[in-house]
Amino acid sequence: MGNLRSTLSFTFLTICISGSAYAQSDLVGLWGFDRCDDHLRIEFQGRTAAAYFNEEGMHLIAQRFVEVEGSEWLLVRTDELDPAPSLMRRQDSELLHAWPIEEPNDQTGIRELHKKLSSGQLNPSESPSLFELHRGERCAGLPLPASLLYGETLAVLNELDQAVAFCRSTPHTCPQALFSAADISGNGSLAPAEMARGVRAVVALGTAFENDASSEVAWTAAATAAPIVSALLLHSFDYDRSGELSFAELLGERLPPEFEVASNSEIVMQDWIEALAKSARAAAAAGATLLPN
DSSP states (O other), X not given: OTTHHHHHHHHHHHHHXXXXXXXXXXXXEEEEESOSSOGXXXXXXXXXXXXXXXXXXXXXEEOEEEEOTTSSOEEEESSTTOSSOEEEEEETTEEEEXXXXXXXXXXXXXXXXXXHHHHTSSOTTTOGGGEEEEEEEEOSSOOTTHHHHHHHHHHHHHHHHHXXXXXXXXXXXXXXXXXXXXXXXXXXXXXXXXXXXXXXXHHHHHHHHHTOGGGXXXXXXXXXXXXXXXXXXXHHHOTTOOSSEEHHHHHTTOOOGGGSTTOOOOOOHHHHHHHHHHHHHHHHHHHHTTSOO
């Protein structure tokens, strides 16, 4: 387990250098549209999810990339009936993101638009007047104070996004991939601080997926109670009393059947985030009862 993080990174890199997966990997990161000194103009593009900011906070959407026939463009959509699909590609150092100006208003029209976009029949290179085009530049990070508010959450999102993408190709290794995403030290076990970081982040990510400002209360409670939750987890599962949790201690006897080697189950980023957030919120609520009034 100690080298799992580097093994996963190498394996995922190997996957990414073939076919459209490479183009997807090339799009991952923070992109500023017009500027990088205002987080409201910055978006995170991942392999399975995207994050953006507005005055209410950070918001997430699940997304999929579909290779466009004979083109460097990738079709970006939430599902097969996404009413607002788009096309995305790299051009030198820029990220090009294009939306069709005319959007259909029924399922038949949506399916037809998706077909035209994925086949290359409709694309900005040949019909620029039919698209709204935005150009993004690579951003090194979020500006202060946004990085203080969202930096940790975005870092965990990036790790989970890579893990979920990896899970889709090799489902039987998914539990270890997710564990490795939390193991930021790479030593094969989770320290209390790593567990607390995970609790804070997954609740914040769940809140961002819900796109509901009222659920910020849940994030605040989780952030406050996260150290207590990590201590409770440590005392519950640290069988060898090492002060940290190994993969075997935390998940070894509790893996669901869908993670058998023969599994072909679909790994959905939003489902994972929501499940993790629900568990983390429940644990945080229990931990909060131990806080002094």
